[in-house]
Amino acid sequence: MVKLxxxxxxxxxxxVRRFRKLVEHAGVKKEMRKREFYEKPSDIARRDRRRAxxxxxxxxxxxELEMQ
Numbered sequence: 851m852v853k854l855x856x857x858x859x860x861x862x863x864x865x866v867r868r869f870r871k872l873v874e875h876a877g878v879k880k881e882m883r884k885r886e887f888y889e890k891p892s893d894i895a896r897r898d899r900r901r902a903x904x905x906x907x908x909x910x911x912x913x914e915l916e917m918q
Contacts (some may be wrong), residue, residue, distance in 0.1 A: 852872045852873050852876050852878065854868065854869050854872060888899070
């Protein structure tokens with residue numbers, strides 16, 4: 851949970867800006883987008899498996915610095 855206390859002589863705009871940063875840092879927006887629609891467990895597993903495959907491919911590819 852994100853809590854924000856107004857500072858002395860802090861304008862509303864500054865407080866809102868600080869609140870947005872706190873929410874972003876806490877991962878609330880990311881979690882809300884993730885839970886916005888139901889996703890089947892098989893789809894989640896498929897996406898995770900594809901990400902792992904892509905990470906493995908990138909790790910096995912020689913970088914451009916190694917080629918020179």
